[in-house]
Amino acid sequence: MEIRVGLVGCGTVGRGLIELLSLKGEFLKERYGVEFKLVLASDSLKGTVSCDSGLDAGELAANLNGKGDLLSMAGAERGAGNLADLLRSLALDVLCEAAPTDHRTGEPGMTILKTALGAGVCAATCSKGAVSLDLGGLKELAAENGALLRYEGSVLSGTPLINLVRGPLAGCSVSRVEGIVNGTTNYILTKMEEGMEYSAALAEAQRLGYAEADPTGDVEGIDPALKVCIMAAEFFGHRLVLSDVSRTGIINVTDGDIRRAAASGRRIKLIAGVEMGESGGAVRGYVAPRAIDISNPLASVSGAANAVSITTDNLGEITITGPGAGKRETAQGLLSDMLDISSWIMGRGRHRH
Amino acid sequence: MEIRVGLVGCGTVGRGLIELLSLKGEFLKERYGVEFKLVLASDSLKGTVSCDSGLDAGELAANLNGKGDLLSMAGAERGAGNLADLLRSLALDVLCEAAPTDHRTGEPGMTILKTALGAGVCAATCSKGAVSLDLGGLKELAAENGALLRYEGSVLSGTPLINLVRGPLAGCSVSRVEGIVNGTTNYILTKMEEGMEYSAALAEAQRLGYAEADPTGDVEGIDPALKVCIMAAEFFGHRLVLSDVSRTGIINVTDGDIRRAAASGRRIKLIAGVEMGESGGAVRGYVAPRAIDISNPLASVSGAANAVSITTDNLGEITITGPGAGKRETAQGLLSDMLDISSWIMGRGRHRH
Numbered sequence: 001m002e003i004r005v006g007l008v009g010c011g012t013v014g015r016g017l018i019e020l021l022s023l024k025g026e027f028l029k030e031r032y033g034v035e036f037k038l039v040l041a042s043d044s045l046k047g048t049v050s051c052d053s054g055l056d057a058g059e060l061a062a063n064l065n066g067k068g069d070l071l072s073m074a075g076a077e078r079g080a081g082n083l084a085d086l087l088r089s090l091a092l093d094v095l096c097e098a099a100p101t102d103h104r105t106g107e108p109g110m111t112i113l114k115t116a117l118g119a120g121v122c123a124a125t126c127s128k129g130a131v132s133l134d135l136g137g138l139k140e141l142a143a144e145n146g147a148l149l150r151y152e153g154s155v156l157s158g159t160p161l162i163n164l165v166r167g168p169l170a171g172c173s174v175s176r177v178e179g180i181v182n183g184t185t186n187y188i189l190t191k192m193e194e195g196m197e198y199s200a201a202l203a204e205a206q207r208l209g210y211a212e213a214d215p216t217g218d219v220e221g222i223d224p225a226l227k228v229c230i231m232a233a234e235f236f237g238h239r240l241v242l243s244d245v246s247r248t249g250i251i252n253v254t255d256g257d258i259r260r261a262a263a264s265g266r267r268i269k270l271i272a273g274v275e276m277g278e279s280g281g282a283v284r285g286y287v288a289p290r291a292i293d294i295s296n297p298l299a300s301v302s303g304a305a306n307a308v309s310i311t312t313d314n315l316g317e318i319t320i321t322g323p324g325a326g327k328r329e330t331a332q333g334l335l336s337d338m339l340d341i342s343s344w345i346m347g348r349g350r351h352r353h
Numbered sequence: 354m355e356i357r358v359g360l361v362g363c364g365t366v367g368r369g370l371i372e373l374l375s376l377k378g379e380f381l382k383e384r385y386g387v388e389f390k391l392v393l394a395s396d397s398l399k400g401t402v403s404c405d406s407g408l409d410a411g412e413l414a415a416n417l418n419g420k421g422d423l424l425s426m427a428g429a430e431r432g433a434g435n436l437a438d439l440l441r442s443l444a445l446d447v448l449c450e451a452a453p454t455d456h457r458t459g460e461p462g463m464t465i466l467k468t469a470l471g472a473g474v475c476a477a478t479c480s481k482g483a484v485s486l487d488l489g490g491l492k493e494l495a496a497e498n499g500a501l502l503r504y505e506g507s508v509l510s511g512t513p514l515i516n517l518v519r520g521p522l523a524g525c526s527v528s529r530v531e532g533i534v535n536g537t538t539n540y541i542l543t544k545m546e547e548g549m550e551y552s553a554a555l556a557e558a559q560r561l562g563y564a565e566a567d568p569t570g571d572v573e574g575i576d577p578a579l580k581v582c583i584m585a586a587e588f589f590g591h592r593l594v595l596s597d598v599s600r601t602g603i604i605n606v607t608d609g610d611i612r613r614a615a616a617s618g619r620r621i622k623l624i625a626g627v628e629m630g631e632s633g634g635a636v637r638g639y640v641a642p643r644a645i646d647i648s649n650p651l652a653s654v655s656g657a658a659n660a661v662s663i664t665t666d667n668l669g670e671i672t673i674t675g676p677g678a679g680k681r682e683t684a685q686g687l688l689s690d691m692l693d694i695s696s697w698i699m700g701r702g703r704h705r706h
Contacts, residue, residue, distance in 0.1 A: 158668050160521030167520040168513030171688035297674050300653045314685035315511050321650045322671040332667035335524035347700040
C-alpha cells in the first residue's frame with residue numbers, strides 16, 4: 001500500500017529519514033507491504049518543495065547537504081509554506097515532524113502537529129518540545145479527528161520505550177520508569193570516571209558534538225526532565241510541567257564523588273524517572289545524580305548510550321539499552337512510528353472500502 | 354470486544370494465565386477494549402472442562418491447586434478431549450498452548466497448534482518444542498488458514514524479544530541476536546562467581562526449582578540451543594535443527610576459569626546466539642560459555658535473569674533484560690500475544706461486517 005508522507009524539518013534527523021526511506025524502500029515494501037512516498041519536504045530555513053508523484057530522495061539529499069537548501073529544486077518556495085493547504089492538496093497520510101523545538105512554547109512542533117492532527121492527518125514526531133508540554137492535549141486532538149499520533153523518537157531516539165510499553169508489554173501495569181535518558185551527561189560522567197575533570201569532559205563532549213555551546217539543557221538536567229514529563233503523560237496519564245520535576249543536574253558532581261562511588265562498587269549516573277505514589281498517590285518526576293550499584297543494569301551504560309528500566313506488575317523490571325541520539329537512530333524512531341501508523345491506516349482502509 | 358479463549362495445558366503457566374485473566378480483567382477491558390472469556394481449560398492429566406458462557410477463574414484455580422484436577426467441575430471429562438470438536442463447538446477465537454513439550458517431537462504442542470491453526474483459530478504458545486522444531490511450517494499453516502500464530506513466551510518468558518523486533522524495531526534489519534537465554538545456567542555461573550563449586554551451585558539451583566532433577570537440558574545447553582533455532586527461524590527465516598547449533602554447555606567451566614575471567618574484568622556467561630554469515634552467507638547458531646567484558650550490557654545480568662542483544666542496521670545494538678522464567682512472567686508472554694491477536698481480530702472484524 002502506498003503511504004503519502006510529508007516531512008517538516010530538514011535538519012540532521014530529517015535528512016536521516018530521507019536517506020532511510022531511500023535506502024530501505026525495497027525492504028519496507030517486501031517486509032511490511034508499505035511503500036512510503038515522500039511528497040513534501042519543508043523547512044522554515046531551507047524552503048519547501050512538494051511533488052504529487054514523489055520527491056527524488058537523491059536530489060533532496062544532494063540539495064540539503066551541508067548548508068544547502070531546497071530552493072533550487074523545481075517548484076520550491078521560501079519558508080515553511082502553508083501547511084494546512086499542503087496537507088489537503090497533497091492528500092498526506094502521515095506528517096513527520098523533525099523540527100528543532102523551543103521547550104517553553106513547544107513551537108514550531110506544536111503548531112505543526114495541531115495543524116496535521118486537526119485536519120485528521122496522522123503524525124509522527126521526534127521532537128520533545130510539543131510532546132513534553134501537552135501530550136494529553138495532542139492525543140485528544142488526534143482522537144477527535146480520527147488520526148493517530150506517535151512520538152517514539154522524542155525520548156530515546158529510536159531505542160524503543162513508548163512503543164515497547166504500548167505493544168510487547170501490553171497487559172502489564174507500569175509503576176515506575178527510570179533510567180539514563182541523556183547521552184551528553186552520561187558521556188561526561190563516563191569520562192570523569194576515566195579520570196577527566198568535569199570541565200575537560202564537558203569540553204570533549206562539546207568537541208564531539210554531544211553537548212551544545214550552551215550546555216545548560218543537558219548538564220542542568222532540563223533535557224531529561226522534559227523526557228520525564230513525556231513519560232508521566234504516557235505511562236500514567238498525568239501532566240507534569242518542567243517545574244513539577246524535582247531536578248538536580250551534574251554540575252556539582254566532583255571527581256571525589258565519582259572516586260568514592262567506585263570505591264564502594266558503584267557508578268554515578270544521572271537518573272531520570274517517574275513513579276506512581278504509594279497506593280495510587282501523586283505521580284512524582286525526578287532527575288538527579290545517583291550512585292548505583294554495578295549490579296544494576298543501568299550501571300553498565302557507558303558513553304552516550306541510554307537505558308531505561310520499566311517496573312511492571314507482571315514482569316518485575318524490564319530494562320532496555322540502546323542509542324539515545326544520532327541521525328539514523330532518531331530517524332528510525334520516526335520510521336517505526338510510520339510503520340505503526342501505516343498498519344493502522346491499512347486496517348482503517350479495510351473498514352472504508 | 355469479547356474474545357473466546359481456550360487454554361490447553363493447566364500446569365504452572367496455565368494456572369498463571371488463569372490468575373492473570375481474573376486479576377486483570379477490568380484493566381484489560383478498560384485499557385484495550387478486550388474481554389477475554391475463558392471457555393475451555395484442558396490438560397491431558399487433569400481433564401477437560403468447558404463452558405460456553407465462560408468458566409469461573411476462582412473455581413478453576415481452586416481445583417487446579419497443588420495436585421488437584423478439573424474432574425469435579427460440572428461437565429468435566431477425563432483426558433484432553435477432542436480439540437477439533439471443542440474448537441468448533443465453542444467457537445474459539447484464540448487457543449493458548451502451555452503444555453510441557455518434548456523437544457524431539459514437539460508434542461503435544463505440535464498437534465495442538467496444527468489442530469487450531471488448521472481450523473483457522475489463532476494460537477498463542479509459550480512452549481518451545483513445536484516452535485523450535487518447525488516455526489516456518491506452523492506460520493505457513495496459519496497463513497493458509499487465515500489465522501495468526503504468536504509465541505513470545507517460548508524464548509524469554511514474558512520479556513519481549515519476538516514482539517519487540519516485530520513491532521517497535523520494525524524498519525530495522527537484524528544481523529545478529531545473542532544473549533543469556535537460560536536462567537538456570539546463569540544462576541549457577543553467578544553462584545560460582547560468589548565462590549560455590551559447580552556441583553554445589555547446581556544442587557542449589559535444583560533446590561530452588563530452577564534446575565530439574567536431570568539438569569542435562571540446561572547445563573549442556575540444549576534449552577538455549579532450542580531457543581537459537583526459534584531465533585534463526587524468526588529473525589532470518591532460516592531453519593536450524595538442534596544438531597545444527599554448535600553447542601558447549603557449562604559442565605566444564607571451572608572455578609579457576611571464573612577467577613581468571615574476573616581478574617581481567619570479565620564474567621563468564623553462557624552465550625546463545627544466531628547470526629547472518631558475512632555478505633548474506635549461511636546462518637550460524639551457537640551456544641557456548643564466553644568471558645565477556647563487564648562493560649558489555651550482558652555482563653550485568655545476574656541470577657536467573659535473561660538478556661538479549663539485537664544487532665541492527667538502524668540502531669546498532671539494542672539490549673533487553675528481564676525475567677526468563679516464572680509463572681506470571683510466562684503467562685504475561687501469552688497475554689501480550691493474546692492482546693496482539695485480539696487487535697488483529699478486531700481489524701479483521703471490521704473487514705467482515
